[in-house]
Amino acid sequence: MAELSTAGDSGDTGGSGDTGDxxxxxxxxxxxxxxxxxxxxxxxxxxxxxxxxxxxxxxxxxxxxxxxxxxxxxxxxxxxxxxxxxxxxxxxxxxxxxxxxxxxxxxxxxxxxxxxxxxxxxxxxxxxxxxxxxxxxxxxxxxxxxxxxxxxxxxxxxxxxxxxxxxxxxxxxxxxxxxxxxxxxxxxxxxxxxxxxxxxxxxxxxxxxxxxxxxxxxxxxxxxxxxxxxxxxxxxxxxxxxxxxGARSRLVVTTPDPGEAARVLKEQGVSDVVVTEDRVTADPPDHDLAEVNAALVTAGVRVRGFGVERASLEDAFVALTGEGFDVAG
Missing domain, CATH: 3.40.50.300 (P-loop containing nucleotide triphosphate hydrolases)
Known part of the structure:
Protein backbone atom coordinates (compact mmCIF):
# COMPACT_ATOMS: atom_id res chain seq x y z
CA MET A 1 0.00 0.00 0.00
CA ALA A 2 1.33 3.40 -0.96
CA GLU A 3 2.24 5.98 1.66
CA LEU A 4 -0.62 8.13 2.91
CA SER A 5 -0.36 11.42 1.07
CA THR A 6 -2.39 14.22 -0.48
CA ALA A 7 0.10 14.94 -3.19
CA GLY A 8 -1.49 15.51 -6.57
CA ASP A 9 -5.01 16.00 -5.21
CA SER A 10 -6.02 19.46 -6.28
CA GLY A 11 -8.09 21.22 -3.65
CA ASP A 12 -7.79 18.40 -1.06
CA THR A 13 -7.37 19.35 2.56
CA GLY A 14 -6.27 16.06 4.08
CA GLY A 15 -8.22 13.21 5.66
CA SER A 16 -10.45 10.87 3.76
CA GLY A 17 -12.59 13.50 2.07
CA ASP A 18 -15.78 11.56 2.82
CA THR A 19 -18.77 13.68 1.87
CA GLY A 20 -20.93 12.04 4.54
CA ASP A 21 -23.77 10.96 2.23
CA GLY A 246 -40.99 -2.27 -9.45
CA ALA A 247 -41.86 -5.78 -10.62
CA ARG A 248 -45.39 -7.16 -10.50
CA SER A 249 -46.57 -9.37 -7.66
CA ARG A 250 -48.34 -12.51 -8.86
CA LEU A 251 -51.35 -14.50 -7.75
CA VAL A 252 -50.22 -18.13 -7.40
CA VAL A 253 -52.58 -21.10 -7.28
CA THR A 254 -51.05 -24.52 -6.60
CA THR A 255 -53.36 -27.29 -7.79
CA PRO A 256 -53.44 -30.67 -9.56
CA ASP A 257 -56.14 -29.14 -11.78
CA PRO A 258 -54.25 -26.27 -13.48
CA GLY A 259 -56.39 -26.18 -16.64
CA GLU A 260 -59.67 -25.89 -14.75
CA ALA A 261 -58.12 -23.35 -12.37
CA ALA A 262 -57.02 -21.20 -15.31
CA ARG A 263 -60.54 -21.31 -16.78
CA VAL A 264 -62.11 -20.17 -13.50
CA LEU A 265 -59.58 -17.39 -13.02
CA LYS A 266 -60.32 -16.03 -16.49
CA GLU A 267 -64.06 -16.14 -15.76
CA GLN A 268 -63.30 -14.09 -12.64
CA GLY A 269 -61.69 -11.41 -14.80
CA VAL A 270 -58.13 -12.27 -13.78
CA SER A 271 -55.58 -11.35 -16.47
CA ASP A 272 -52.24 -12.70 -17.69
CA VAL A 273 -52.97 -16.28 -16.62
CA VAL A 274 -49.99 -18.62 -17.07
CA VAL A 275 -50.30 -22.39 -16.59
CA THR A 276 -47.46 -24.69 -15.59
CA GLU A 277 -47.49 -28.32 -14.46
CA ASP A 278 -49.14 -27.80 -11.05
CA ARG A 279 -49.27 -24.02 -10.71
CA VAL A 280 -51.26 -21.22 -12.23
CA THR A 281 -49.96 -17.66 -11.94
CA ALA A 282 -51.75 -14.46 -12.85
CA ASP A 283 -51.99 -10.77 -12.11
CA PRO A 284 -53.66 -10.20 -8.72
CA PRO A 285 -57.35 -9.36 -9.25
CA ASP A 286 -58.92 -6.01 -8.38
CA HIS A 287 -61.66 -7.65 -6.29
CA ASP A 288 -61.52 -9.69 -3.08
CA LEU A 289 -59.11 -12.64 -3.21
CA ALA A 290 -61.50 -14.63 -1.02
CA GLU A 291 -64.12 -14.47 -3.76
CA VAL A 292 -61.65 -15.83 -6.32
CA ASN A 293 -60.65 -18.65 -4.00
CA ALA A 294 -64.32 -19.47 -3.32
CA ALA A 295 -65.02 -19.62 -7.06
CA LEU A 296 -62.18 -22.09 -7.54
CA VAL A 297 -63.47 -24.35 -4.76
CA THR A 298 -67.07 -24.12 -6.00
CA ALA A 299 -65.90 -25.24 -9.45
CA GLY A 300 -64.31 -28.33 -7.92
CA VAL A 301 -60.68 -27.15 -8.28
CA ARG A 302 -58.49 -28.84 -5.67
CA VAL A 303 -56.64 -25.84 -4.26
CA ARG A 304 -53.45 -26.78 -2.41
CA GLY A 305 -52.01 -23.30 -2.26
CA PHE A 306 -53.45 -19.85 -2.89
CA GLY A 307 -51.95 -16.40 -2.38
CA VAL A 308 -50.06 -13.44 -3.77
CA GLU A 309 -46.28 -13.78 -3.99
CA ARG A 310 -44.27 -10.61 -3.48
CA ALA A 311 -42.11 -9.70 -6.45
CA SER A 312 -38.44 -10.61 -5.98
CA LEU A 313 -35.27 -8.98 -7.23
CA GLU A 314 -35.15 -11.72 -9.86
CA ASP A 315 -38.61 -10.68 -11.07
CA ALA A 316 -37.43 -7.07 -11.25
CA PHE A 317 -34.34 -8.02 -13.26
CA VAL A 318 -36.35 -10.03 -15.76
CA ALA A 319 -38.91 -7.22 -16.04
CA LEU A 320 -36.17 -4.66 -16.67
CA THR A 321 -34.01 -6.62 -19.10
CA GLY A 322 -36.22 -9.35 -20.52
CA GLU A 323 -33.41 -11.79 -19.72
CA GLY A 324 -33.00 -14.68 -17.34
CA PHE A 325 -30.43 -14.62 -14.59
CA ASP A 326 -28.06 -17.07 -12.92
CA VAL A 327 -29.68 -17.20 -9.48
CA ALA A 328 -27.74 -20.15 -8.08
CA GLY A 329 -24.35 -19.26 -9.52
Whole structure:
Protein backbone atom coordinates (compact mmCIF):
# COMPACT_ATOMS: atom_id res chain seq x y z
CA MET A 1 0.00 0.00 0.00
CA ALA A 2 1.33 3.40 -0.96
CA GLU A 3 2.24 5.98 1.66
CA LEU A 4 -0.62 8.13 2.91
CA SER A 5 -0.36 11.42 1.07
CA THR A 6 -2.39 14.22 -0.48
CA ALA A 7 0.10 14.94 -3.19
CA GLY A 8 -1.49 15.51 -6.57
CA ASP A 9 -5.01 16.00 -5.21
CA SER A 10 -6.02 19.46 -6.28
CA GLY A 11 -8.09 21.22 -3.65
CA ASP A 12 -7.79 18.40 -1.06
CA THR A 13 -7.37 19.35 2.56
CA GLY A 14 -6.27 16.06 4.08
CA GLY A 15 -8.22 13.21 5.66
CA SER A 16 -10.45 10.87 3.76
CA GLY A 17 -12.59 13.50 2.07
CA ASP A 18 -15.78 11.56 2.82
CA THR A 19 -18.77 13.68 1.87
CA GLY A 20 -20.93 12.04 4.54
CA ASP A 21 -23.77 10.96 2.23
CA UNK A 22 -22.24 9.31 -0.85
CA UNK A 23 -19.06 7.25 -0.65
CA UNK A 24 -18.89 6.27 -4.34
CA UNK A 25 -20.08 8.50 -7.16
CA UNK A 26 -19.40 8.08 -10.88
CA UNK A 27 -20.42 10.24 -13.82
CA UNK A 28 -20.50 8.81 -17.36
CA UNK A 29 -17.75 6.37 -16.36
CA UNK A 30 -16.63 4.46 -19.45
CA UNK A 31 -13.99 1.85 -20.23
CA UNK A 32 -13.22 0.78 -23.76
CA UNK A 33 -10.42 -1.72 -24.32
CA UNK A 34 -8.17 -2.03 -27.36
CA UNK A 35 -10.03 -3.56 -30.23
CA UNK A 36 -13.14 -1.57 -29.42
CA UNK A 37 -14.58 -3.75 -26.65
CA UNK A 38 -16.85 -1.54 -24.52
CA UNK A 39 -16.74 -3.00 -21.01
CA UNK A 40 -18.43 -0.16 -19.11
CA UNK A 41 -20.67 2.34 -20.89
CA UNK A 42 -21.50 5.72 -19.32
CA UNK A 43 -22.00 4.54 -15.74
CA UNK A 44 -23.67 6.95 -13.27
CA UNK A 45 -23.47 5.29 -9.87
CA UNK A 46 -24.26 6.61 -6.38
CA UNK A 47 -23.48 4.53 -3.27
CA UNK A 48 -24.97 5.95 -0.04
CA UNK A 49 -22.83 6.05 3.08
CA UNK A 50 -23.67 3.31 5.55
CA UNK A 51 -25.35 1.10 2.97
CA UNK A 52 -24.70 -2.48 1.97
CA UNK A 53 -24.72 -1.84 -1.76
CA UNK A 54 -25.15 -4.77 -4.11
CA UNK A 55 -23.53 -4.42 -7.53
CA UNK A 56 -25.50 -6.95 -9.50
CA UNK A 57 -25.14 -8.39 -12.96
CA UNK A 58 -24.30 -11.54 -14.92
CA UNK A 59 -20.69 -12.52 -15.39
CA UNK A 60 -19.23 -10.25 -18.07
CA UNK A 61 -21.58 -7.34 -17.37
CA UNK A 62 -18.76 -4.95 -16.43
CA UNK A 63 -18.80 -5.25 -12.64
CA UNK A 64 -15.15 -6.11 -12.07
CA UNK A 65 -13.95 -3.56 -14.63
CA UNK A 66 -15.94 -0.90 -12.76
CA UNK A 67 -14.42 -1.93 -9.43
CA UNK A 68 -10.92 -1.84 -10.88
CA UNK A 69 -11.53 1.73 -12.05
CA UNK A 70 -12.95 2.72 -8.65
CA UNK A 71 -9.86 1.34 -6.90
CA UNK A 72 -7.44 3.08 -9.28
CA UNK A 73 -6.16 -0.16 -10.77
CA UNK A 74 -7.04 0.87 -14.32
CA UNK A 75 -7.75 4.24 -15.93
CA UNK A 76 -11.19 4.96 -17.36
CA UNK A 77 -11.45 5.84 -21.03
CA UNK A 78 -13.72 8.75 -20.10
CA UNK A 79 -15.95 9.96 -17.29
CA UNK A 80 -15.16 10.46 -13.60
CA UNK A 81 -15.19 8.47 -10.38
CA UNK A 82 -15.03 9.73 -6.80
CA UNK A 83 -14.45 7.47 -3.80
CA UNK A 84 -14.80 8.87 -0.27
CA UNK A 85 -15.18 12.28 -1.88
CA UNK A 86 -11.87 12.11 -3.79
CA UNK A 87 -11.19 11.71 -7.52
CA UNK A 88 -9.89 8.33 -8.60
CA UNK A 89 -7.35 7.26 -9.69
CA UNK A 90 -5.65 10.59 -8.87
CA UNK A 91 -6.28 10.31 -5.13
CA UNK A 92 -5.34 6.64 -4.80
CA UNK A 93 -2.70 7.22 -2.12
CA UNK A 94 -5.14 9.20 0.02
CA UNK A 95 -8.21 7.01 -0.43
CA UNK A 96 -6.94 3.42 -0.31
CA UNK A 97 -5.80 3.45 3.35
CA UNK A 98 -9.49 3.88 4.22
CA UNK A 99 -10.68 1.10 1.90
CA UNK A 100 -10.54 -2.66 2.30
CA UNK A 101 -10.89 -4.61 -0.93
CA UNK A 102 -11.10 -8.16 -2.22
CA UNK A 103 -11.06 -8.11 -6.02
CA UNK A 104 -10.88 -11.14 -8.35
CA UNK A 105 -9.71 -13.35 -5.48
CA UNK A 106 -6.81 -12.76 -3.09
CA UNK A 107 -3.14 -12.66 -4.09
CA UNK A 108 -1.41 -15.02 -1.66
CA UNK A 109 2.05 -16.42 -1.02
CA UNK A 110 1.40 -20.15 -1.30
CA UNK A 111 4.52 -21.16 0.64
CA UNK A 112 3.48 -19.06 3.66
CA UNK A 113 0.83 -19.92 6.20
CA UNK A 114 -2.44 -18.04 6.33
CA UNK A 115 -1.22 -16.18 9.42
CA UNK A 116 2.11 -15.24 7.82
CA UNK A 117 0.32 -13.97 4.71
CA UNK A 118 -1.68 -11.59 6.87
CA UNK A 119 1.43 -10.52 8.78
CA UNK A 120 3.04 -9.56 5.47
CA UNK A 121 -0.07 -7.67 4.35
CA UNK A 122 -0.18 -5.79 7.62
CA UNK A 123 3.53 -4.94 7.57
CA UNK A 124 3.07 -3.35 4.12
CA UNK A 125 0.61 -0.86 5.62
CA UNK A 126 2.57 2.28 6.62
CA UNK A 127 -0.05 3.33 9.16
CA UNK A 128 -0.26 -0.07 10.90
CA UNK A 129 1.25 -0.16 14.40
CA UNK A 130 3.75 -3.06 14.46
CA UNK A 131 3.30 -3.46 18.22
CA UNK A 132 -0.27 -4.68 17.76
CA UNK A 133 0.22 -6.52 14.47
CA UNK A 134 -0.21 -10.06 15.78
CA UNK A 135 -3.35 -9.08 17.66
CA UNK A 136 -4.87 -7.57 14.50
CA UNK A 137 -4.03 -10.66 12.49
CA UNK A 138 -5.49 -13.01 15.12
CA UNK A 139 -8.68 -10.93 15.27
CA UNK A 140 -9.05 -10.92 11.47
CA UNK A 141 -8.53 -14.68 11.26
CA UNK A 142 -11.14 -15.24 13.95
CA UNK A 143 -13.70 -13.01 12.20
CA UNK A 144 -13.57 -15.13 9.03
CA UNK A 145 -13.36 -18.49 10.79
CA UNK A 146 -9.76 -19.38 9.92
CA UNK A 147 -8.15 -19.53 13.37
CA UNK A 148 -7.83 -23.32 13.28
CA UNK A 149 -6.20 -23.21 9.82
CA UNK A 150 -3.95 -20.19 10.50
CA UNK A 151 -0.76 -22.28 10.51
CA UNK A 152 -1.59 -24.15 7.30
CA UNK A 153 0.22 -23.14 4.10
CA UNK A 154 -1.96 -21.06 1.79
CA UNK A 155 -1.26 -23.33 -1.20
CA UNK A 156 -3.14 -26.07 0.64
CA UNK A 157 -6.20 -23.87 1.21
CA UNK A 158 -9.41 -24.59 -0.65
CA UNK A 159 -10.91 -21.86 -2.85
CA UNK A 160 -13.34 -20.96 -0.08
CA UNK A 161 -10.55 -20.73 2.50
CA UNK A 162 -8.56 -18.47 0.18
CA UNK A 163 -11.61 -16.22 -0.15
CA UNK A 164 -11.86 -16.06 3.63
CA UNK A 165 -8.17 -15.20 3.95
CA UNK A 166 -8.50 -12.44 1.38
CA UNK A 167 -11.43 -11.03 3.32
CA UNK A 168 -9.38 -11.21 6.52
CA UNK A 169 -6.66 -9.14 4.81
CA UNK A 170 -9.25 -6.50 3.94
CA UNK A 171 -10.34 -6.39 7.60
CA UNK A 172 -6.94 -5.91 9.24
CA UNK A 173 -7.74 -2.23 9.83
CA UNK A 174 -11.06 -0.45 10.43
CA UNK A 175 -12.33 0.71 7.04
CA UNK A 176 -14.79 3.36 5.92
CA UNK A 177 -15.48 1.36 2.76
CA UNK A 178 -15.21 -2.35 2.05
CA UNK A 179 -15.25 -3.43 -1.61
CA UNK A 180 -15.92 -7.13 -2.19
CA UNK A 181 -15.94 -8.74 -5.63
CA UNK A 182 -17.86 -12.05 -5.49
CA UNK A 183 -16.93 -12.64 -1.81
CA UNK A 184 -18.83 -15.93 -1.48
CA UNK A 185 -17.15 -17.52 -4.50
CA UNK A 186 -16.11 -21.08 -3.61
CA UNK A 187 -17.84 -21.10 -0.22
CA UNK A 188 -20.23 -23.81 0.92
CA UNK A 189 -23.72 -22.77 2.13
CA UNK A 190 -22.56 -22.46 5.74
CA UNK A 191 -19.61 -20.29 4.69
CA UNK A 192 -21.93 -18.09 2.62
CA UNK A 193 -24.18 -17.56 5.63
CA UNK A 194 -21.17 -16.64 7.78
CA UNK A 195 -19.94 -14.07 5.25
CA UNK A 196 -23.42 -12.55 5.01
CA UNK A 197 -23.54 -12.27 8.79
CA UNK A 198 -20.12 -10.63 8.81
CA UNK A 199 -21.18 -8.12 6.16
CA UNK A 200 -24.23 -7.16 8.24
CA UNK A 201 -22.02 -6.79 11.32
CA UNK A 202 -19.59 -4.51 9.48
CA UNK A 203 -22.45 -2.38 8.19
CA UNK A 204 -23.90 -2.04 11.69
CA UNK A 205 -20.47 -0.77 12.81
CA UNK A 206 -20.67 2.03 10.20
CA UNK A 207 -18.67 0.54 7.33
CA UNK A 208 -20.16 1.01 3.86
CA UNK A 209 -20.00 -2.32 2.00
CA UNK A 210 -19.92 -2.43 -1.80
CA UNK A 211 -20.61 -6.03 -2.77
CA UNK A 212 -20.39 -7.25 -6.34
CA UNK A 213 -22.20 -10.48 -7.16
CA UNK A 214 -24.01 -12.38 -9.89
CA UNK A 215 -26.18 -14.11 -7.27
CA UNK A 216 -29.57 -12.45 -6.95
CA UNK A 217 -30.41 -14.32 -3.76
CA UNK A 218 -27.21 -13.11 -2.10
CA UNK A 219 -27.95 -9.47 -2.93
CA UNK A 220 -31.57 -9.70 -1.80
CA UNK A 221 -30.66 -11.25 1.55
CA UNK A 222 -27.92 -8.89 2.67
CA UNK A 223 -28.08 -5.60 0.75
CA UNK A 224 -29.98 -2.40 1.50
CA UNK A 225 -29.35 -0.87 -1.94
CA UNK A 226 -28.42 -2.29 -5.32
CA UNK A 227 -27.52 -1.44 -8.89
CA UNK A 228 -28.21 -3.74 -11.83
CA UNK A 229 -25.71 -3.97 -14.70
CA UNK A 230 -26.17 -5.67 -18.06
CA UNK A 231 -23.74 -5.60 -21.00
CA UNK A 232 -21.73 -2.78 -19.48
CA UNK A 233 -24.68 -0.46 -18.86
CA UNK A 234 -26.49 0.50 -15.69
CA UNK A 235 -30.10 -0.69 -15.87
CA UNK A 236 -31.34 0.67 -12.54
CA UNK A 237 -30.25 1.45 -8.97
CA UNK A 238 -31.89 2.24 -5.65
CA UNK A 239 -33.09 0.63 -2.39
CA UNK A 240 -33.54 -3.13 -2.84
CA UNK A 241 -37.14 -3.01 -1.60
CA UNK A 242 -38.02 -0.37 -4.21
CA UNK A 243 -36.32 -2.28 -7.03
CA UNK A 244 -38.28 -5.43 -6.18
CA UNK A 245 -41.48 -3.40 -5.86
CA GLY A 246 -40.99 -2.27 -9.45
CA ALA A 247 -41.86 -5.78 -10.62
CA ARG A 248 -45.39 -7.16 -10.50
CA SER A 249 -46.57 -9.37 -7.66
CA ARG A 250 -48.34 -12.51 -8.86
CA LEU A 251 -51.35 -14.50 -7.75
CA VAL A 252 -50.22 -18.13 -7.40
CA VAL A 253 -52.58 -21.10 -7.28
CA THR A 254 -51.05 -24.52 -6.60
CA THR A 255 -53.36 -27.29 -7.79
CA PRO A 256 -53.44 -30.67 -9.56
CA ASP A 257 -56.14 -29.14 -11.78
CA PRO A 258 -54.25 -26.27 -13.48
CA GLY A 259 -56.39 -26.18 -16.64
CA GLU A 260 -59.67 -25.89 -14.75
CA ALA A 261 -58.12 -23.35 -12.37
CA ALA A 262 -57.02 -21.20 -15.31
CA ARG A 263 -60.54 -21.31 -16.78
CA VAL A 264 -62.11 -20.17 -13.50
CA LEU A 265 -59.58 -17.39 -13.02
CA LYS A 266 -60.32 -16.03 -16.49
CA GLU A 267 -64.06 -16.14 -15.76
CA GLN A 268 -63.30 -14.09 -12.64
CA GLY A 269 -61.69 -11.41 -14.80
CA VAL A 270 -58.13 -12.27 -13.78
CA SER A 271 -55.58 -11.35 -16.47
CA ASP A 272 -52.24 -12.70 -17.69
CA VAL A 273 -52.97 -16.28 -16.62
CA VAL A 274 -49.99 -18.62 -17.07
CA VAL A 275 -50.30 -22.39 -16.59
CA THR A 276 -47.46 -24.69 -15.59
CA GLU A 277 -47.49 -28.32 -14.46
CA ASP A 278 -49.14 -27.80 -11.05
CA ARG A 279 -49.27 -24.02 -10.71
CA VAL A 280 -51.26 -21.22 -12.23
CA THR A 281 -49.96 -17.66 -11.94
CA ALA A 282 -51.75 -14.46 -12.85
CA ASP A 283 -51.99 -10.77 -12.11
CA PRO A 284 -53.66 -10.20 -8.72
CA PRO A 285 -57.35 -9.36 -9.25
CA ASP A 286 -58.92 -6.01 -8.38
CA HIS A 287 -61.66 -7.65 -6.29
CA ASP A 288 -61.52 -9.69 -3.08
CA LEU A 289 -59.11 -12.64 -3.21
CA ALA A 290 -61.50 -14.63 -1.02
CA GLU A 291 -64.12 -14.47 -3.76
CA VAL A 292 -61.65 -15.83 -6.32
CA ASN A 293 -60.65 -18.65 -4.00
CA ALA A 294 -64.32 -19.47 -3.32
CA ALA A 295 -65.02 -19.62 -7.06
CA LEU A 296 -62.18 -22.09 -7.54
CA VAL A 297 -63.47 -24.35 -4.76
CA THR A 298 -67.07 -24.12 -6.00
CA ALA A 299 -65.90 -25.24 -9.45
CA GLY A 300 -64.31 -28.33 -7.92
CA VAL A 301 -60.68 -27.15 -8.28
CA ARG A 302 -58.49 -28.84 -5.67
CA VAL A 303 -56.64 -25.84 -4.26
CA ARG A 304 -53.45 -26.78 -2.41
CA GLY A 305 -52.01 -23.30 -2.26
CA PHE A 306 -53.45 -19.85 -2.89
CA GLY A 307 -51.95 -16.40 -2.38
CA VAL A 308 -50.06 -13.44 -3.77
CA GLU A 309 -46.28 -13.78 -3.99
CA ARG A 310 -44.27 -10.61 -3.48
CA ALA A 311 -42.11 -9.70 -6.45
CA SER A 312 -38.44 -10.61 -5.98
CA LEU A 313 -35.27 -8.98 -7.23
CA GLU A 314 -35.15 -11.72 -9.86
CA ASP A 315 -38.61 -10.68 -11.07
CA ALA A 316 -37.43 -7.07 -11.25
CA PHE A 317 -34.34 -8.02 -13.26
CA VAL A 318 -36.35 -10.03 -15.76
CA ALA A 319 -38.91 -7.22 -16.04
CA LEU A 320 -36.17 -4.66 -16.67
CA THR A 321 -34.01 -6.62 -19.10
CA GLY A 322 -36.22 -9.35 -20.52
CA GLU A 323 -33.41 -11.79 -19.72
CA GLY A 324 -33.00 -14.68 -17.34
CA PHE A 325 -30.43 -14.62 -14.59
CA ASP A 326 -28.06 -17.07 -12.92
CA VAL A 327 -29.68 -17.20 -9.48
CA ALA A 328 -27.74 -20.15 -8.08
CA GLY A 329 -24.35 -19.26 -9.52
Missing amino acids: TVIATRALTKRYRGGQLAVDGLDLAVPAGSVFGFLGPNGSGKTTTIRMLMGLIEPTSGTARVLGRPMPRATRTVLPHVGALIEGPALYGFLSGRDNLLRYDSADPVADPRTRRTRVATALDRVGLTAAAGKKAKAYSLGMKQRLGLAAALLQPRKLLVLDEPTNGLDPQGMREIRSLVRELASDGTTVFLSSHLLDEIEQVCTHAAVMAQGRLITQGPVAELAA
